[in-house]
Amino acid sequence: MHKTSSRLLALLSLLQMHRDWSGDDLAGRLDITSRTVRRDIDRLRELGYPITTVKGPAGGYRLEAGTHLPPLLFDDDQAVALAIALQTAAAGTTVAEDASRALATLRQVMPPRLRHRIDLLRVTAVQPHAAGDTLQVEAQVLMDLSRVIDAREELRFDYAASSSTSVDNSRRVQPHHLVTWRQRWYLVAWDLHREDWRTFRVERIRPRTPTGPRFAPREIPGGNVSTFITSRFRGNGGTTTDWPCQGEVVLHLPAADVAPFAQDGIVEELGPHHCRLTLGSWSWTGLAAAIGRFDTDIEVIGPPQLAAAFGDLAARYTNAARTTGQVRTDRSS
Structure with a gap:
């Protein structure tokens, strides 16, 4: 049973890569027969996954978007990571109640070994004092x-x-x-009445x-939303322009995930899984390190000094990885 479940999880992971798979390709990747692939596809369909058959000489399969959320399959590490993310989101974010309910649902369906690991986690998200009056925004x-x-x-x-x-x-x-600015969400818009x-x-x-x-x-004043926001709020408790080094990047994370940890920056939503972050620091190296803590793919928009700082950090981290475990001691006689 465990072998079958693991195989279904592997099959679903392949189908989620958003491409068409022939039955032979899936069989080869999973080291099973084409007949077993067809049987496992039928099992996933019974669970609610909308898998269509692709016509063609070789035939194949494609995972489509469904009309309802089917049961989700996670490996152990994915389940623990999801629980940590939900605990963080449940601590003072705009979707706190929904995150708490999702975490409770996830815990109920976990096997005992994973539930024990989750129960050991006690994550506390501390909000800055200035954000204490932040009002909750409805997710809808x-x-x-x-x-x-x-x-x-x-x-x-x-x-x-x-x-x-x-x-x-x-x-x-x-x-x-x-966008978000200092723990608050803002809509930037052209007012048709006030022009x-x-x-x-x-x-x-x-x-x-x-x-x-x-x-x-329309073209936004200043050329981009970061310049516009900082100019509007200049003098209200400081802005990212107060820092001697300021950079702009695109993070492969939703804006709602980045905003709670970028209190001094500006977060602009670019899509469901991408956002633009404008942040400042006392040095380019410090700025690169601060952005790197988000643990995701990073696209540097500018300036060149920030890209160079990422390169310097990469070289230092690579050298640190090579010297791990090597302890040098200097003893005087």
Whole structure:
């Protein structure tokens, strides 16, 4: 039974690579017969995975997007990593309640050996003092704003002038960017009534439906959203421009995962799995090290000094890996 489950997990991992697989290729990768591949494909379909048969001389299979979430299969390390991520997200983020429920669900279906490992984890996410008044943002609002930004559709919404008032103002905007700044989410948009660029606190936004027509994107002042945000908030507790070294990178992580750990930076959502981070430091090496802690693929936008600092760090880390375990002692006679 364990062998069959492991094989199903390996088969699913191959299908999730977003390409067509012939039956012979899958059989060769898994070291099984084509008949066993067909039988395992049927098992995955019974579990709810929408696997279609690809027509052609050799035939094949493709994993499609489904209409519901089927049972998920994780190996031990993936399950532990997911539990750690959910514990971190459950500690003061915008999706805290959903993360706590997801963690409870995951724990219930874990085998005893993994459940014991998870129960030993006690993760505490400490928020900076300045973020103590941060209001929670509804995950659905973030999803709604992300959709209209991607579709380039005009948006109508009710907007509370402040967190202490219930009087809403109706706005009609062309939404351009969803960003975080010092533990708060902001929508950067062109206000059609005021004919000017505006930033809106997301927790005060209540989107209306339906959305408006599509629009051609305008060029944001300053050339990019980081310059625009820092210019708008300059003088309100400092900005990333206060640092002598400032760089810009693209991280292969969702903006919501990066924002809690980049309090002094600007995080711009680029898609469901990518974000742009603008961050500052006292040195280029320190900045490269700070960005490297996110443990993901990094694309350096600029400046060249930051790219050079990553190269210097890579050489140092490579040398450190070679000398691991070698202890040098200097003794005086």
